[in-house]
Amino acid sequence: MKKLLLLLFVAIIQVTSAQETLDLxxxxxxxxxxxxxxxxxxxxxxxxxxxxxxxxxxxxxxxxTLAKASDRITIENRGETYEGRPILLLTVTSPKNHANLExxxxxxxxxxxNNGNTAALDNMPIVVYQGFSIHGNEPSGANAGxxxxxxxxxxxxxxxxxxxxxxxxxxxxxxxxxxxxxxAYWANTNKSKNLNPDGNEREYHEVWPGGxxxxxxFDMNRDWLPVQLPESxxxxxxxxxxxxxxxxxxxxxxxNSSFFFQPGEPTRVHPLTPKINQELTxxxxxxxxxxxxxxxxxxxxxxxYDDYYYGKGxxxxxxxxxxGILFExxxxxxxxxxxxxxxxxxxxTIRNQFTTxxxxxxxxxxxxxxxxxxxxDFYKDTRANAAKSKTKAIVFGDSKDANKAWHLAEILKRQKxxxxxxxxxxxxxxxxxxxxxxxxxxxxxxxxxxxxxxFEKRTSFTDSLFYDISGWTFPMAFNVDYSELSSLTNAxxxxxxxxxxxxxxxxxxxxAYLFEWNEYYTPxxxxxxxxxxxxxxxxxxxxxxxGKQYDYGTIMVPVQNQELDAKALxxxxxxxxxxxxxxxxxxxxxLTKGIDLGSNxxxxxxxxxxxxxxxxxxxxxxxxxxxxxxxxxxxxxITKIDxxxxxxxxxxxxxAIIVPSARGSLDKKIAxxxxxxxxxxxxxxxxxxxxxxxxxxxxxxxxxxxxxxxAKNISFEQKEKFFGAQETGxxxxxxxxxxxxxxxxxxxxxxxxxxxxxxxxxEPAKESYNNPIxxxxxxxxxxxxSEENLKLLKNSVPFQVNRMGQGRVIVxxxxxxxxxxxxxxxxxxxxxxxxxxxx
Ligand SMILES: [Zn+2]
Numbered sequence: 001m002k003k004l005l006l007l008l009f010v011a012i013i014q015v016t017s018a019q020e021t022l023d024l025x026x027x028x029x030x031x032x033x034x035x036x037x038x039x040x041x042x043x044x045x046x047x048x049x050x051x052x053x054x055x056x057x058x059x060x061x062x063x064x065t066l067a068k069a070s071d072r073i074t075i076e077n078r079g080e081t082y083e084g085r086p087i088l089l090l091t092v093t094s095p096k097n098h099a100n101l102e103x104x105x106x107x108x109x110x111x112x113x114n115n116g117n118t119a120a121l122d123n124m125p126i127v128v129y130q131g132f133s134i135h136g137n138e139p140s141g142a143n144a145g146x147x148x149x150x151x152x153x154x155x156x157x158x159x160x161x162x163x164x165x166x167x168x169x170x171x172x173x174x175x176x177x178x179x180x181x182x183x184a185y186w187a188n189t190n191k192s193k194n195l196n197p198d199g200n201e202r203e204y205h206e207v208w209p210g211g212x213x214x215x216x217x218f219d220m221n222r223d224w225l226p227v228q229l230p231e232s233x234x235x236x237x238x239x240x241x242x243x244x245x246x247x248x249x250x251x252x253x254x255x256n257s258s259f260f261f262q263p264g265e266p267t268r269v270h271p272l273t274p275k276i277n278q279e280l281t282x283x284x285x286x287x288x289x290x291x292x293x294x295x296x297x298x299x300x301x302x303x304x305y306d307d308y309y310y311g312k313g314x315x316x317x318x319x320x321x322x323x324g325i326l327f328e329x330x331x332x333x334x335x336x337x338x339x340x341x342x343x344x345x346x347x348x349t350i351r352n353q354f355t356t357x358x359x360x361x362x363x364x365x366x367x368x369x370x371x372x373x374x375x376x377d378f379y380k381d382t383r384a385n386a387a388k389s390k391t392k393a394i395v396f397g398d399s400k401d402a403n404k405a406w407h408l409a410e411i412l413k414r415q416k417x418x419x420x421x422x423x424x425x426x427x428x429x430x431x432x433x434x435x436x437x438x439x440x441x442x443x444x445x446x447x448x449x450x451x452x453x454x455f456e457k458r459t460s461f462t463d464s465l466f467y468d469i470s471g472w473t474f475p476m477a478f479n480v481d482y483s484e485l486s487s488l489t490n491a492x493x494x495x496x497x498x499x500x501x502x503x504x505x506x507x508x509x510x511x512a513y514l515f516e517w518n519e520y521y522t523p524x525x526x527x528x529x530x531x532x533x534x535x536x537x538x539x540x541x542x543x544x545x546x547g548k549q550y551d552y553g554t555i556m557v558p559v560q561n562q563e564l565d566a567k568a569l570x571x572x573x574x575x576x577x578x579x580x581x582x583x584x585x586x587x588x589x590x591l592t593k594g595i596d597l598g599s600n601x602x603x604x605x606x607x608x609x610x611x612x613x614x615x616x617x618x619x620x621x622x623x624x625x626x627x628x629x630x631x632x633x634x635x636x637x638i639t640k641i642d643x644x645x646x647x648x649x650x651x652x653x654x655x656a657i658i659v660p661s662a663r664g665s666l667d668k669k670i671a672x673x674x675x676x677x678x679x680x681x682x683x684x685x686x687x688x689x690x691x692x693x694x695x696x697x698x699x700x701x702x703x704x705x706x707x708x709x710x711a712k713n714i715s716f717e718q719k720e721k722f723f724g725a726q727e728t729g730x731x732x733x734x735x736x737x738x739x740x741x742x743x744x745x746x747x748x749x750x751x752x753x754x755x756x757x758x759x760x761x762x763e764p765a766k767e768s769y770n771n772p773i774x775x776x777x778x779x780x781x782x783x784x785x786s787e788e789n790l791k792l793l794k795n796s797v798p799f800q801v802n803r804m805g806q807g808r809v810i811v812x813x814x815x816x817x818x819x820x821x822x823x824x825x826x827x828x829x830x831x832x833x834x835x836x837x838x839x
Contacts, residue, residue, distance in 0.1 A: 038154035050347035053184040070153035078234035082215035085177035092169040129244035131172035136179020136211035141250030144353035183211025203334035209620035217624025224316035226821035249313035252331035256340040258298035260328035268306030291359035321378030386448035396482035397438025400518035421492035469730030471783020476753035479824025505574040509586030517553035517746035523830040525580035530607040537602035543594025553745025615642035622660035625817040661688035671697035679805030683836035700802040703763035730757040731783025741772030742835035
């Protein structure tokens with residue numbers, strides 16, 4: 001024991017002294033000189049790299065200072081995060097290249113176009129995009145950026161000069177500014193003078209929701225393809241502007257791990273990624289290995305991580321002639337932590353990231369022409385295949401929801417995929433497409449593979465393990481109609497001027513106004529109307545009036561007996577329609593075919609006041625998606641109530657409370673409180689894993705289907721893979737809809753693709769009218785699910801509602817708001833909120 005204590009004492013002394021003597025030389029290559037006119041990080045931010053966790057504002061201040069001091073660096077601000085932080089990018093290259101930068105860029109882009117086939121590669125610089133800490137609480141990357149940028153600016157001698165002549169380095173110092181700031185605050189405020197490596201120390205246990213995510217708790221490293229968030233939008237713009245040859249993404253993993261670099265698992269690469277891509281990744285890997293050997297750091301590759309979902313930073317480039325590389329460093333989380341590999345210090349983790357940032361540009365220099373020709377050949381092949389493709393175009397649209405289709409087109413626009421107007425209204429494969437609500441994508445274009453990556457359906461796989469989702473077919477996520485075309489006859493002019501759609505109220509009425517519920521922004525409009533104190537009702541049956549058909553869920557606003565007079569009401573609704581980009585129709589009579597406007601089949605709709613349970617026990621991703629949907633899309637107020645003080649809150653002011661997916665079980669007292677409130681007229685909505693908790697606490701009575709899977713002929717070694725294969729990481733399934741049920745108002749088709757990433761399966765209710773959403777007999781549309789789980793899923797139901805006292809309890813096993821790009825099912829949640837009382 002004494003010996004152990006002594007050993008520990010020695011270790012702590014060493015740690016402390018390592019911190020005291022910490023200086024920049026710990027990171028930098030030592031055999032070269034550095035320009036004394038370039039300010040070191042500590043000169044600017046007031047502490048050594050690795051001594052404290054750099055906050056985003058200090059990081060930006062250093063980069064700006066560096067750009068001023070160095071003729072190798074320029075800096076640009078590409079926008080701001082939700083919290084108003086700048087999204088900066090450094091361009092680093094020789095002063096000579098800087099003087100000629102736009103010319104270099106154009107020649108580089110030409111390499112991927114037809115006219116680049118003959119370009120000489122001998123003097124063409126290679127483009128490397130290096131990004132850091134997209135997960136804010138994986139900070140070694142962003143902190144390494146301080147030393148790395150200093151090195152690029154200050155290192156002297158022919159080696160670095162030659163390198164900068166041959167490379168354009170795009171350095172993105174912080175992929176996730178808001179998350180980095182949040183984590184730096186946590187780690188720094190908990191730091192002790194005597195660094196404490198005890199894993200129980202608070203410093204290593206961030207409070208909910210942690211710094212991994214951005215402001216609305218999104219995992220930013222899943223948004224490279226859907227581009228719904230401001231940070232990704234800036235980044236993807238830079239990507240297409242430069243078409244980098246290599247893109248690196250510096251992360252952290254568990255404290256007991258060493259260092260990982262790609263390639264990952266060879267069987268888990270997306271089939272659209274060429275084989276050579278992985279071979280080049282492996283060759284680049286030899287540079288990382290050599291550099292890490294030199295400083296004595298351990299590492300591994302070809303394990304754990306996959307290269308499958310194109311929404312991740314290290315996979316996204318692979319479908320565009322570029323090479324994406326994932327780095328994962330075992331995390332010290334705070335400043336120092338005990339680990340299986342001894343004491344893991346923050347500076348040590350920073351040094352590994354710094355070292356591989358350097359080995360990346362070393363590899364890029366040595367493999368320059370090889371990688372440039374790979375990119376050229378990639379586009380040559382893509383063009384050749386695109387020209388041969390039997391499918392000449394894809395048409396997509398929604399004849400009743402122009403905005404949803406517009407938002408899918410917006411993604412194409414951001415991904416530099418060309419698309420056209422639909423020339424005329426047309427019926428294709430039995431589906432009617434409306435001009436203005438539909439778009440045509442020609443397949444014969446440069447980004448053909450990216451189109452495939454977005455639109456393809458895949459249901460067979462070489463592996464059954466997925467690091468992330470296995471299905472993301474975009475037209476299904478948007479629930480738009482789409483068809484493959486064998487010619488371009490339906491294509492009108494290419495859309496180059498792409499603006500948000502216009503809305504408005506067509507004419508003033510003295511009787512009533514109507515709008516169907518299908519358009520994407522109708523919940524925003526309805527919410528504004530109700531907040532103004534205007535009465536509105538919802539139609540529980542279809543009808544037609546003045547020559548126009550109106551479907552289930554049509555909203556009716558009467559003119560008489562309102563707070564506003566007829567003229568003021570028209571002006572108000574006209575403004576609402578413009579802001580929500582929809583059309584509102586005034587009618588002069590209540591006499592219709594079908595239900596008359598005075599019928600009891602129009603239900604009054606209550607003004608909504610919605611709360612959401614957040615905090616410990618709740619999945620921050622699911623909660624953040626809902627918060628974002630309300631706040632950013634629909635401009636609806638939503639009150640976030642923390643599980644920590646939920647029991648002390650008076651709930652009487654709320655009309656609906658959402659319980660996002662729970663991690664494990666929530667406090668029983670929360671369930672009791674919700675139950676009392678429901679009985680008095682509230683609508684409680686439970687998602688995904690919370691459905692089990694609702695059931696257990698008798699908020700609803702469900703029969704859940706369970707698998708009885710037993711391992712047979714599975715060895716100990718195969719155990720992980722066996723259970724992994726039973727996970728539903730995220731795939732798309734077809735459900736059939738009873739469109740007369742209020743949960744389905746605003747849906748025009750009888751089927752709906754739904755996204756699910758849980759294994760909660762509900763038996764259908766005995767009465768068929770209580771199963772308005774039910775999976776079909778062959779539900780798998782796209783993605784992976786095990787045979788056993790598919791059996792459970794068939795004909796089960798993702799939705800149930802229970803009447804309790806005056807209120808309703810609603811459960812949904814699927815994620816209707818997945819990662820801000822599942823536009824197709826957002827309306828289910830809005831229906832639960834606005835029409836819950838009609839169910
Ligand atoms: Zn990460």
